[in-house]
Amino acid sequence: MSYIAAVDHLYALGHELAPAPNATSPAEPRRKFDLAHMRALAAALGDPQTTFPSILIAGTNGKGSTASTLASILTAAGYRTALYTSPHLSRVNERIQIDGQQIPDDDFARLYFQVDDTARRLVRESVLPHHPSFFETLTALAFLYYAEQHVDIAILEVGIGGRLDATNIVDPLLSIITDIALDHQDYLGNTIAEITREKAGILRPNGTLITLPQHPEANQAIGEVAATLHIHAISAAPYIPHTPIRQTPAVTSNAVILTLSEQSDSKGNNPGIPPAELQLPHNHYSLTLAGQPLEINSALTGQHQQRNIALAIAAAEELRNPIGYNIAISNQHGYKITNSQIEEGIRKTRWPGRLELLRFPEGPTLLLDVAHNPAGAWTLRAAIAQLPETQPRTLLFSCLRDKDLREMTQILLPLFDSSADRPHDHILFAPIDNPRATTLDELTAAATALDIPAQTAPSIAEALTQARAITPTDGIILATGSIYMVGAIRTLALNGGANPA
Structure with missing residues (x-):
């Protein structure tokens, strides 16, 4: 069946957070989250998520920027890198990428109906109580695509929360938690601590966590979960600059200004030189990584992006450590990532709709x-x-x-x-x-x-x-x-x- 039919069919499933048809409150969710349902669907599809290493990223803000930056670094290092994000800006294909390229329409349609047919069978056989949701279906589709494309690693942005999120059926090499704030309280809890504990559901016993100091309640909740699970915790704080940011000439500005009459690429990005009269603060600064200089020249605007960049750098540094985490699935000697490749990946990161x-x-x-x-x-x-x-x-x-x-x-x-x-x-x-x-x-x-x-x-x-x-x-x-x-x-x-x- 066609791509248009697949997208129409997908949207007909309804959003997880849309009110149920008989809801008495706009905040009453359509259904309860249950990770067992996602595991059953994945198992029926052959557990594609077990065929590639992955990294899970949870948090309230900064997940997508961190994920796209880390994926760009790994692509620059020569690895076939999958990126799964949500939501999308224009087309649903944006959520499922490999090396910066969105999933082709034909592959999307083919895999969508494979997931849908499998889900319908599971419902008929009473393995599932109802059809998987919009996000569960897309997540299963993405896992199938990454498996058949033989990616070297997948960077997965959690949709909502973490503990019960559809992405959380993977066994991640690393878990990253970005900044946490109040959001989705009807589903995750009414306090920073409650929300943090849901986000910390992506942690695994004896696993590795990368995060940054943030709200005291979040710090305490993360620390409590990490101690219980005997987590190896890494702070990305050393990779946040402590010197004033240099203002660079317009030709290297990261204020991505696009003349709309010019030709854009498939993502709406345009590498043209922006006008000098309107710029936002430019993230261009120097760090030291493994005793060597690291020149950051980011295409993401705003001082807050320094925290997301720092998380990506810390993750890349940990990935090239061959003894710091479980790499039994792939690459027995650690990921080979040089400082220059980290610089290149950061420089080439594009994440539309963010300043x-x-x-x-x-x-x-x-x-x-x-x-x-x-x-x-x-x-x-x-x-x-x-x-x-x-x-x-x-x-x-x-x-x-x-x-x-x-x-x-x-x-x-x-x-x-x-x-x-x-x-x-x-x-x-x-x-x-x-x-x-x-x-x-x-x-x-x-x-x-x-x-x-x-x-x-x-x-x-x-x-x-x-x-x-x-x-x-x-x-x-x-x-x-x-x-x-x-x-x-x-x-x-x-x-x-x-x-x-």
Whole structure:
């Protein structure tokens, strides 16, 4: 069957976090998570996840950036490297990559229906109580693809939590935990400690953990789990720079600005030289690794990315240690990764939608960032502070209902308050095509509570059109609050801009 049929069939499964049909609350999940179901599906498919080494990455923010950076390093070192991430911005194929290339449509369709046929049989035989979810199905598909493509290693980003996540059926070489904050409380717990314990579910007895010092509650919870499991814990703190970041010329800027009239590659990336007049702080600094210099020149923008880069460096350093972890599956002498290959991998990392600047042929610049929780909003606010103070700004914002709308708007909306001393600023809300989306009335109420003026648009396409019309040509449009919004706006922009629906 066709790729389009496979994608339509996949989306018909429904999102795990979408409310159940008979739910009494928007936060009531469609189903309970049960890792036994994922193990049963994988077993029926031949347990493809056992045919390649893997690394699991859990956390609230920074998982995707860390995963993409580590995958890029391993690819630069010559290893056939799989990368599994979620969610996607434009196409579901983005989630399943090898050496930076998305799974081809034909392979996606073929493997999707293999998983689907197997799942239906298991339901008929009462091995499974119901059909696997959207994420479980995609995870099984990815494992099959990586197995048949004989990857050397797979970098797997956990979807939600860790303990019960579909990815957690692998036996990882390393477990990485990125920064933890409050998010998905309805499913993971109401405190940092509770959420951390769910994330720490990716740890294995006598395994290896790579993480960084962070919130005290998270540190304590990680430490308690690590002690119980006799974990070998590695801190990536030595790989965070302690000197001021150098500002480099525009030709090497990591503020990825794309002239939308120019040709883009299949991922929407463009390696062209960005204009010098608008740049964000550039992560270019020097470290020492194994007694040798390491020059970091990252294509990821924002000071917060230094933590994600540090985690990737620490993981690469541990992977080339032949006695530090279980490598019985592959590569009996450790992964051969040089400092220059780590530098190359970091330099070539691309992760769209994360402080990504796009430029229209005429008019304002577009800044995209998938800040979808309060911690991400604070990170974005720090980046906004680096923009020219006098530059006019328009905020395009929307979010999902299970996010902390009140706190996110308190963090971001005051930066775009046209009733204060920024008369050329604007705030636009737009609806997201998702059953979990916050309504326009709820968004407007949040702005009213702060006494900050805001407008609404009936669709994301019209919101982008309106934003381009009201923002001065030297201004900037910032789209954030939801990965779904950022993905839709990015697609519109890369296709030449939006017209009223």
